[in-house]
Amino acid sequence: MKRPPVRLGVNIDHVATVRNARGGVHPDPVRAAEAAIGAGADGITAHLREDRRHITDADIEALTALCQQFERPLNFEMAVTEEMLAIALRHKPHAACLVPERREEVTTEGGLAVAGHEARIAPVVKALSDAGIRVSLFIEPSAEQVEAAAAVGAQVVEFHTGRYCHLPYGERSAEFDRLAAAAAQADILGLEVHAGHGLDYDTAAEVLAIPEIQELNIGHFLIGEAVFVGLGAAIWRMREAMKEAVHGPREDDALVVDL
Ligand SMILES: CC(=O)[C@@H](O)[C@H](O)COP(=O)(O)O
Numbered sequence: 001m002k003r004p005p006v007r008l009g010v011n012i013d014h015v016a017t018v019r020n021a022r023g024g025v026h027p028d029p030v031r032a033a034e035a036a037i038g039a040g041a042d043g044i045t046a047h048l049r050e051d052r053r054h055i056t057d058a059d060i061e062a063l064t065a066l067c068q069q070f071e072r073p074l075n076f077e078m079a080v081t082e083e084m085l086a087i088a089l090r091h092k093p094h095a096a097c098l099v100p101e102r103r104e105e106v107t108t109e110g111g112l113a114v115a116g117h118e119a120r121i122a123p124v125v126k127a128l129s130d131a132g133i134r135v136s137l138f139i140e141p142s143a144e145q146v147e148a149a150a151a152v153g154a155q156v157v158e159f160h161t162g163r164y165c166h167l168p169y170g171e172r173s174a175e176f177d178r179l180a181a182a183a184a185q186a187d188i189l190g191l192e193v194h195a196g197h198g199l200d201y202d203t204a205a206e207v208l209a210i211p212e213i214q215e216l217n218i219g220h221f222l223i224g225e226a227v228f229v230g231l232g233a234a235i236w237r238m239r240e241a242m243k244e245a246v247h248g249p250r251e252d253d254a255l256v257v258d259l
């Protein structure tokens, strides 16, 4: 069976990181989201951290409206807290991705511990699902976490690819196998498979060798790359890398090689 196109969700958190460094309004992550949609992003991802270090409540309100206007899904990343649940239920984004948060961390260091915390997580998954919000769990690619994600009623798992991306090229095969095994297991359990964190052009293409992956969420690299080539060009190049990873090189590229 032909593999459907893999979706690219663009995370615009770090546009807000730059904005907040000066406490003003520029650069605006909502404008970045509009530019990302214009450049071919299939959806927008934003993480409203409890400490509001990048995305703010007002950003989420404006991003919800923007995504509705352009009919693109908003993937709202949130910690498993009463406060975040109330915000998600107020805005009703297309999807909510439950992520772990530690106030002192520089970035999201690992996946959400679902196994062992089912009693706390299942009611949040249910409340979101009952409101028509698609629930994704940002987890480590482990059999235990995948099983727990299915047990609490999630529809989607997003595998944390940070560990994979940090390994030097040539030393990634064991982590790749871990991702591939978890993706196969998730698919068997009826979970849609996404991946994200730390991906760049190369690692995004590499993980797409895993056939169950249907969506990548990428932020930090694209926003960083935008400094050099512009956001539109970075997104275009990422989409080309993803297409080539899934469908092989374009025919005109093959011709150039043959000549
Ligand atoms: C959960 C996740 O991986 C994203 O939200 C992304 O990495 C955002 O950046 P920070 O983790 O640096 O806040």
Ligand SMILES: NCC(=O)COP(=O)(O)O
Residues within 6 Å of the ligand: 011, 045, 138, 158, 195, 196, 197, 198, 199, 217, 218, 219, 220, 221
């Ligand atoms: N869930 C991962 C995400 O949205 C983007 O992570 P990163 O590319 O900013 O590391």
